[in-house]
Amino acid sequence: MASKIPFSSSNAKRVVYVSDVVPRPRYLVGWERLKNKKIHWLAECAAEAMGVFMYCYPGIGPTASFVIGSLTQEEGLSSVLQIGLGYAGGIMLAITICTGTSGGHFNPCITIVEMLFKGFPPLKGARFIVSQILGAYIACLLVYAQWSTLIKAVETALPPPTLAAIQYSPQGPAGIFAFYVSPTASLGLAFLNEFVSDFFIATVIFGCLDPSNALVPPSMAPVLIAMAYAAVIWGFTPNGLAANSARDLGGRFAAMTIWGRDAAGRSGYAAIAALTNIPATILAYLFYEFMFYDSDRVVPQDRREFYDILALHRRNGPAASAAVVVDTSSNSSVVHGKEYIGTTERV
Incomplete structure (x- = not known):
């Protein structure tokens, strides 16, 4: 069964993007926007x-x-x-x-x-x-x-x-x-x-x-x-x-x-x-x-953090739509057509 789980505002406030600490030239910012959205x-x-x-x-x-x-x-x-x-x-x-x-x-x-x-x-x-x-x-x-x-x-x-x-x-x-x-x-x-x-x-x-x-x-x-x-x-x-x-x-x-x-x-x-x-x-x-696989096991903290890093991409992840679809039957997240094994952390 799949359900939408929105990321909380407190979780969003903790996110620091690369562009927040390493500014890039405008032409590279434009290329990234094209690359991540179109190609x-x-x-x-x-x-x-x-x-x-x-x-x-x-x-x-x-x-x-x-x-x-x-x-x-x-x-x-x-x-x-x-x-x-x-x-x-x-x-x-x-x-x-x-x-x-x-x-x-x-x-x-x-x-x-x-x-x-x-x-x-x-x-x-x-x-x-x-x-x-x-x-x-x-x-x-x-x-x-x-x-x-x-x-x-x-x-x-x-x-x-x-x-x-x-x-x-x-x-x-x-x-x-x-x-x-x-x-x-x-x-x-x-x-x-x-x-x-x-x-x-x-x-x-x-x-x-x-x-x-x-x-x-x-x-x-x-x-x-x-x-x-x-x-x-x-x-x-x-x-x-x-x-x-x-x-x-x-x-x-x-x-x-x-x-x-x-x-x-x-x-x-x-x-x-x-x-x-x-x-x-x-x-x-x-x-x-x-x-070997067991869906009832606990996902360790370092794994949850890893999946959050993947899922919270500014333009391709739930940061753009404020939601992620989690398939609770297979313990996997589907974000904009991409699958991430495990669950994302919620605060």
Whole structure:
């Protein structure tokens, strides 16, 4: 059942907006007004693209160092530990920098779950997914540009038969950007590896987003989600692991842009890397909702403050309409078409 709950005047008096303490030039104020009222979708898509870029860029760099170091037999350039830390750091940056604008999906599978179960608009979801893939694609192309001299030198130095045998594999130059498995690898085990890893990550994500989880304040969620990604990279990436459909598709499209259609790799594994994340994330969401989520728990103060900050946006939130719709059956707030998990604080 949904009901309107107005914010009280006392609550409104406590709000301090950024413009109250940091005045901005008139042209920027005009741009903000246009952006927030007319083309906020553009800012949201930019945030999703930048979030995935921030996630991928610090992880692909150490991967390039690791692969090039292995091919040139230069020890100590990188390691799986550094790759995991690179991706984990990128995820923390993505969540902390970009979430305030778009809500912080950064993964097509999270967007699909939002559309299937939380009423997220399909058109907006499609924009998000395209933006996420674009962010990974740009990250891969930029890393290639930065490493292109060394990559081309390695390709030139390797005997053609050797290069042809490893080019589209985890050990080859294309493997820096796209995900591959060896020709003899079991696709069934690759699917199992991807599914379990993705289920694990998604369960951590939904646990961190649970409004009643008192052990995970909003400021700690980026760290824990990042550590979940790092853990599966450290433990299971040698068996073939994408962990994010945008990272896989963006990287595969980038590899195909650089090396041609052959860079698509084995069609069976390409489908596993790109699509397994979807059912694994959906199953993790249903598992958490049915087994762990409890609407009768108390929402901690730091969570209520976090949702108030989102909901009280001057032009997009209840500050403009003096009301917020709260769905008491799912413990979620719907503000101007946007959903915020939890309830807003009333004074």
